[in-house]
Amino acid sequence: MARMPRGRVANMAVMTADPELDAAIAAVEDQFGIVFNRARIIWAESAKLVHPELQPAGYKLLSSIVRAGSTNAHALAELYDMDKSAISRQIRQLEELGLVESRADERDGRARVLVPTPSARERVASVRAANQARLRNALQGRSIEELRSVADVLRIVAAG
Numbered sequence: 001m002a003r004m005p006r007g008r009v010a011n012m013a014v015m016t017a018d019p020e021l022d023a024a025i026a027a028v029e030d031q032f033g034i035v036f037n038r039a040r041i042i043w044a045e046s047a048k049l050v051h052p053e054l055q056p057a058g059y060k061l062l063s064s065i066v067r068a069g070s071t072n073a074h075a076l077a078e079l080y081d082m083d084k085s086a087i088s089r090q091i092r093q094l095e096e097l098g099l100v101e102s103r104a105d106e107r108d109g110r111a112r113v114l115v116p117t118p119s120a121r122e123r124v125a126s127v128r129a130a131n132q133a134r135l136r137n138a139l140q141g142r143s144i145e146e147l148r149s150v151a152d153v154l155r156i157v158a159a160g
Contacts, residue, residue: 032157042131049130050123051097057082058090062099066116066124072105073114099123 015022040056047059054062061076068075077087091114094100099120105111116124139147 042134046127046131049127050120051099053093053097054099055090055093057086058093061087061090062094062116062120063124063128065094065100065114066121070113070115072112076114094120 043056043059046063047054047056050059050062060080064076064079065071073084073087073091076082076091077084080087091100091102094114095102099117101115101117102112103115105113142150
């Protein structure tokens with residue numbers, strides 16, 4: 001049986017013997033589509049708040065670099081399943097905008113690590129705080145158990 005490339009969807013729907021289950025899974029899929037669209041809008045808004053010329057993909061990478069403290073292009077390419085050339089273009093823009101510095105790796109001088117500038121750390125922290133406040137408002141009133149359940153479901157879906 002041929003393996004389907006990652007990210008591709010088969011042309012045939014997999015249905016179970018339980019129409020209610022099928023409908024519930026379809027509803028989850030619909031909601032994921034809405035969430036992903038909303039996330040793209042938030043990433044675009046967040047990128048502009050960090051720097052007017054920053055692209056949403058650049059914001060995602062910068063956010064990861066800030067969260068990690070330092071990382072390298074290879075780790076980002078794996079994390080986001082992106083082509084290394086696309087990562088390189090985004091990193092170049094982050095450097096040109098003064099948001100990231102590339103330094104020699106202390107453990108391996110041949111390798112480069114990406115480090116956020118103090119300005120990038122400050123800007124991303126501000127944007128993140130606003131985004132978290134928005135999420136907190138949206139989830140207000142939910143129990144801790146419900147929130148943990150949602151996080152568990154998202155973890156399962158992300159694991160594929």
